[in-house]
Amino acid sequence: xxxxxxxxxxxxxxxxxxxxxxxxxxxxxxxxxxxxxxxxxxxxxxxxxxxxxxxxxxxxxxxxxxxxxxxxxxxxxxxxxxxxxxxxxxxxxxxxxxxxxxxxxxxxxxxxxxxxxxxxxxxxxxxxxxxxxxxxxxxxxxxxxxxxxxxxxxxxxxxxxxxxxxxxxxxxxxxxxxxxxxxxxxxxxxxxxxxxxxxxxxxxxxxxxxxxxxxxxxxxxxxxxxxxxxxxxxxxxxxxxxxxxxxxxxxxxxxxxxxxxxxxxxxxxxxxxxxxxxxxxxxx
Amino acid sequence: xxxxxxxxxxxxxxxxxxxxxxxxxxxxxxxxxxxxxxxxxxxxxxxxxxxxxxxxxxxxxxxxxxxxxxxxxxxxxxxxxxxxxxxxxxxxxxxxxxxxxxxxxxxxxxxxxxxxxxxxxxxxxxxxxxxxxxxxxxxx
Numbered sequence: 361x362x363x364x365x366x367x368x369x370x371x372x373x374x375x376x377x378x379x380x381x382x383x384x385x386x387x388x389x390x391x392x393x394x395x396x397x398x399x400x401x402x403x404x405x406x407x408x409x410x411x412x413x414x415x416x417x418x419x420x421x422x423x424x425x426x427x428x429x430x431x432x433x434x435x436x437x438x439x440x441x442x443x444x445x446x447x448x449x450x451x452x453x454x455x456x457x458x459x460x461x462x463x464x465x466x467x468x469x470x471x472x473x474x475x476x477x478x479x480x481x482x483x484x485x486x487x488x489x490x491x492x493x494x495x496x497x498x499x500x501x502x503x504x505x506x507x508x509x510x511x512x513x514x515x516x517x518x519x520x521x522x523x524x525x526x527x528x529x530x531x532x533x534x535x536x537x538x539x540x541x542x543x544x545x546x547x548x549x550x551x552x553x554x555x556x557x558x559x560x561x562x563x564x565x566x567x568x569x570x571x572x573x574x575x576x577x578x579x580x581x582x583x584x585x586x587x588x589x590x591x592x593x594x595x596x597x598x599x600x601x602x603x604x605x606x607x608x609x610x611x612x613x614x615x616x617x618x619x620x621x622x623x624x625x626x627x628x629x630x631x632x633x634x635x636x637x638x639x640x641x642x643x644x
Numbered sequence: 645x646x647x648x649x650x651x652x653x654x655x656x657x658x659x660x661x662x663x664x665x666x667x668x669x670x671x672x673x674x675x676x677x678x679x680x681x682x683x684x685x686x687x688x689x690x691x692x693x694x695x696x697x698x699x700x701x702x703x704x705x706x707x708x709x710x711x712x713x714x715x716x717x718x719x720x721x722x723x724x725x726x727x728x729x730x731x732x733x734x735x736x737x738x739x740x741x742x743x744x745x746x747x748x749x750x751x752x753x754x755x756x757x758x759x760x761x762x763x764x765x766x767x768x769x770x771x772x773x774x775x776x777x778x779x780x781x782x783x784x
Binding site for chain 2: 398399400401464499500522556564574575576577579605607642
């Protein structure tokens with residue numbers, strides 16, 4: 361349901377306080393919400409025209425971005441992975457490194473200074489609140505054996521392994537590092553661990569901007585105060601279509617999204633033509 | 645019933661319409677297609693059937709597709725890329741006599757994403773009817 365339309369006055373106030381006499385930037389802002397059902401899509405028509413100010417001229421592109429403003433504490437169940445790297449023995453002692461609670465779509469990088477030999481790598485799902493034993497997590501582990509200068513030793517290239525692990529299970533990998541004739545002995549193992557699990561409980565907002573035969577897409581996830589990247593679809597004057605939808609998949613959870621869109625028609629120098637006129641075409 | 649029809653089409657290799665593609669590494673990469681439904685003797689078209697599947701394995705990036713017909717739009721997302729399952733199925737009923745549909749394919753993060761589409765036009769009774777070739781408007 362459409363709730364509010366206003367102007368980004370803050371931006372123009374900031375400009376005025378700085379004493380600027382250049383064109384005031386006034387992006388149009390619209391607060392809206394997307395319904396709970398799977399596939400819900402809101403649709404808008406934003407019309408851009410030439411500025412009445414001849415110096416600004418015609419619209420070159422539509423500047424558009426979106427932010428998911430849904431409160432983040434939505435009870436979602438994270439699919440967490442933990443990685444533990446260990447090198448050594450009871451006789452020589454251990455060097456270890458742990459990275460915990462790695463969420464889907466994120467990654468961690470670290471180094472373990474264990475010298476040459478075999479590094480044991482274990483990945484588990486401890487902390488995951490999804491209790492299904494059939495839920496699968498996917499991940500990738502990139503390892504590099506390096507000398508003190510950060511140069512490859514043996515093997516002389518990065519090794520990337522991808523695996524799947526079920527809830528409550530553990531995956532074990534190894535990385536074996538040796539001596540390189542040119543770069544010398546291994547001093548450390550570099551590890552880049554990525555949780556590549558697709559988390560259906562994580563609903564992400566997508567928005568598409570269409571005009572004539574061109575289209576672009578922007579994405580914003582929930583939980584921060586940062587807008588998506590701005591799209592700048594070059595379509596000149598005329599009607600742009602904007603679609604807003606989400607990746608919602610699980611019907612048993614609350615998929616409703618609150619969002620704010622910010623848009624303005626800009627000329628080729630990125631100056632607001634001040635002509636953006638929005639009409640909601642579909643409200644789901 | 646809907647699923648049965650779709651599987652029959654896939655098995656025949658004649659009625660189903662498939663399209664594979666690849667979205668580029670940019671998070672904003674978007675492919676854009678157009679098709680038209682028509683009466684090929686099986687009856688007047690009423691709606692477009694559509695589903696999309698992400699085919700890249702071991703990625704959290706999800707592929708989505710939107711279908712636009714006139715002033716209406718619908719969206720579907722394949723929540724796990726790389727498995728055999730498609731997104732939820734869309735059935736977009738034409739607006740008036742407008743049988744031109746546009747399909748947008750996009751994703752929610754950086755990285756190349758392979759995908760497959762299944763689509764075809766159907767009558768009000770779910771019978772496959774005339775479906776034009778895809779017009780490629782934009783490939784990114």
